[in-house]
Amino acid sequence: MKLTKILTATVFCISAMNAQDRFGQIQNLIPRDKNGINVFDVKKDDVEFKGVSIDIGAAFSLQFQGIKSYNDHPTGSFQNNNGGQITNYRLNSLENNFNLPTANMTIGAQLYDGVRVNLDLYLASRHHNETWVKGGYLQIDKLDFIKKDFLADFMKYTTIKIGQMENNYGDAHFRRSDNGNSLVNPFIGNNIMDAFITEMGMEVYYNRSGFVSMIGVTNSKLNQNVQEIIGAKPTTAAPNPNTTISPTILAKLGFDKQVSEDLRIRITGSLYHTANSSGNLYSSDRAGSRFYGVMSHAAYTGIPSSSNTTGAVANNFDPAANKDTGRFNPGFGNWATSYMFNPFIKYKGLEFFGTLEFASGGDGRGVDTKRTVNQYVGDIVYRFGSEEKFYLGARYNLVDGKLKNADANNVSVNRFEAAAGWFMTKNILSKLVYVNQNYNDFPQFVGGNPNDLYGGNFKGIMFEAVITF
Numbered sequence: 001m002k003l004t005k006i007l008t009a010t011v012f013c014i015s016a017m018n019a020q021d022r023f024g025q026i027q028n029l030i031p032r033d034k035n036g037i038n039v040f041d042v043k044k045d046d047v048e049f050k051g052v053s054i055d056i057g058a059a060f061s062l063q064f065q066g067i068k069s070y071n072d073h074p075t076g077s078f079q080n081n082n083g084g085q086i087t088n089y090r091l092n093s094l095e096n097n098f099n100l101p102t103a104n105m106t107i108g109a110q111l112y113d114g115v116r117v118n119l120d121l122y123l124a125s126r127h128h129n130e131t132w133v134k135g136g137y138l139q140i141d142k143l144d145f146i147k148k149d150f151l152a153d154f155m156k157y158t159t160i161k162i163g164q165m166e167n168n169y170g171d172a173h174f175r176r177s178d179n180g181n182s183l184v185n186p187f188i189g190n191n192i193m194d195a196f197i198t199e200m201g202m203e204v205y206y207n208r209s210g211f212v213s214m215i216g217v218t219n220s221k222l223n224q225n226v227q228e229i230i231g232a233k234p235t236t237a238a239p240n241p242n243t244t245i246s247p248t249i250l251a252k253l254g255f256d257k258q259v260s261e262d263l264r265i266r267i268t269g270s271l272y273h274t275a276n277s278s279g280n281l282y283s284s285d286r287a288g289s290r291f292y293g294v295m296s297h298a299a300y301t302g303i304p305s306s307s308n309t310t311g312a313v314a315n316n317f318d319p320a321a322n323k324d325t326g327r328f329n330p331g332f333g334n335w336a337t338s339y340m341f342n343p344f345i346k347y348k349g350l351e352f353f354g355t356l357e358f359a360s361g362g363d364g365r366g367v368d369t370k371r372t373v374n375q376y377v378g379d380i381v382y383r384f385g386s387e388e389k390f391y392l393g394a395r396y397n398l399v400d401g402k403l404k405n406a407d408a409n410n411v412s413v414n415r416f417e418a419a420a421g422w423f424m425t426k427n428i429l430s431k432l433v434y435v436n437q438n439y440n441d442f443p444q445f446v447g448g449n450p451n452d453l454y455g456g457n458f459k460g461i462m463f464e465a466v467i468t469f
Contacts, residue, residue, distance in 0.1 A: 025053035026110050028141050028159070032057050032468045033426040034387075037184050038346065040174050040256070040266070041214065042159040042205050044141065055108035055116075058123075059181035059468040063188065066096040066462065067435065069294050072455025073444075080303065081445045085310055087301035089450050092293055092317050099292050100126065100319070104134075104180040114142020114155070120166075125179045126288030127323045134179075135198045137163030157208040164200045164224070168214055169250055169272040169281070170340035172355050172377070179287035183468045186381045186393045187417045188290050188433045191355065192328050193375045193399050195272070195338065197284040199248065200224055210257035212268060216250035222279045238366025242334055246276040254342075266344040273337045277361070281338060282330060288323030291435070294458040296322060303448035313449060326437065326458070328399050328413050330373040332361025349383040363405045373401025389423040412440045429466040435459060 027047045030039045075090045103123035110116045119136040122128065140160040143150040166173065176190040190196075201218030231243035254268030272281060296317045304311040316322050338359040345352045355377035363369040379395035400412040415437040422430050439456035 023054050025050050026055045026108060026116060027114065028139070029055065032059065034183070034423055035426065040171055041168065041207065041212065049110065049113035053110040057106040057469055059104040059183065060101060060466070061177070061180045061182045062101040062465050063099045063290065064097070064463040065099055065292060067094060067291060067294060067458050067460035069094065069458040070456070071452060073450045080448045082448055084303055084448055086450060089300040089302065090298050091452065092296045092298050092315070094293050100124065102126065102180040102287070104178065113144050115140050115145060122179050122287060126292070126319050127286050135164040135166065137161050137165040157206055159205040161203045164198055167197050167199055167201060167218055167250060168203055168216060168252065169195055170270040171268055171342035171344065172340065175353060177290060181468060182464065183429050183466050186379070186391060186421060187395055187419045188431060188462050188464050189326065189415065189417060189435060190290070191375065191377055192397050192413050192415055193282055193330065193357065193359070193373065194285060194327055195281050195340065197279065197281050198222065203250065210255050212252065212254040212256050214252040218248040218250070220245050220248045220274050220278055222284050232366065235366070238364065240334060240368045241366040242276045244276050245278045246274055248272065248274040262348045264346045268342050270340045275335050277332070277334060277336050280329065280332065281336065283324065288319065289326045291326035291458065292319055293317045294325045295452045295456050296325060297452050330359060330361070330401060331364070332371065333365035334362030334368050336361035349388055351381050351383070352378070354378045369405055371402055371405050373399065375399045391421045393419040409441050411442050414438050427467060427469050431464045433462045435462065
């Protein structure tokens with residue numbers, strides 16, 4: 001066993017010495033440091049191909065959290081909406097302390113002129129403490145492997161990505177925290193209704209003279225398998241259960257132009273559509289939310305089943321099992337369609353980024369009736385100092401819609417974040433954020449138990465340190 005390890009290490013060292021002049025010669029790579037901020041979609045550059053080259057990178061994030069949660073339920077003992085008894089109910093008291101650090105790793109290679117591969121790993125996340133694969137893809141910017149200069153005039157503006165990867169719906173995911181990689185996010189939280197998904201598919205980009213376009217398709221599966229799909233039996237409540245999974249269609253169209261030395265304008269519209277869904281665009285980030293444990297309850301005596309029988313209800317703080325605290329999932333079933341519009345304007349150090357999102361889908365699993373939830377986000381960031389190493393920012397986020405069509409009223413969630421940041425170097429960022437999030441018009445009870453979000457609010461400060469390379 002020791003001999004095997006020694007031989008393996010020797011081969012690795014020899015390979016590394018032979019390849020040291022071909023390390024980091026990667027074409028069309030979006031920088032992982034401060035220079036990668038506000039780089040959307042894909043890019044083209046003139047990096048020369050010098051043979052097979054290796055790329056290794058990583059990102060680390062650590063937060064200190066000082067947030068408290070509140071709601072409008074009385075603490076202690078009270079009756080539910082059916083006359084059942086609730087005893088010792090309260091939200092968890094959250095300490096001011098550090099969260100579990102998160103980490104990502106990227107391994108890539110330039111395989112041929114205009115062809116590279118990328119593998120993304122989560123080394124540690126809120127949902128998984130162990131290492132696991134986020135996804136991987138092949139990126140093709142030239143077709144010279146077919147024939148020298150094959151379709152060169154077309155490929156000069158075209159990029160093809162194939163694999164299980166972060167699918168390109170909207171522009172907001174280019175400014176979100178992705179587990180340990182949070183350098184591009186001026187704030188700490190992502191959007192309340194956080195669109196993020198990694199499915200097997202292909203995307204084709206054509207960007208020319210400010211014109212931005214992308215068309216993509218995925219197989220609509222987060223976890224890949226070939227198991228037969230057997231639909232549930234129709235019921236009165238769910239008469240149309242899916243018996244198949246349809247491909248997901250992705251599209252983006254827009255304009256992105258550096259109008260002058262000081263002014264850049266970008267505006268895009270994006271589409272996500274699946275006729276028969278198996279997953280959910282708004283619950284597929286397996287890394288989890290940045291706001292740990294907010295709006296979670298301590299153990300109490302309540303209604304563990306629909307029978308209204310009194311029993312123990314467990315504490316739901318668990319950061320892994322309850323990973324999406326602070327987010328809102330519309331919970332569409334059967335089918336889903338979302339449109340996202342993103343304006344971005346940067347004038348000198350001042351930048352504005354907005355999200356208008358109109359999401360609709362089946363009212364619930366097995367129900368085709370349409371339900372709609374809308375999201376509105378606007379953030380303003382002012383970057384200043386030498387090389388814009390400092391910034392101040394504010395973001396407002398509102399989500400509004402019905403949990404079910406049968407509900408009489410919409411519910412809404414709104415969040416305000418104010419942030420200050422300092423790039424100690426291009427690879428090291430520290431952030432300080434104040435956050436205040438409110439839950440409005442949520443029902444008082446769900447299944448006889450207190451709804452943690454009834455009159456809910458969490459607020460406080462967070463500090464985050466980020467290192468990427």
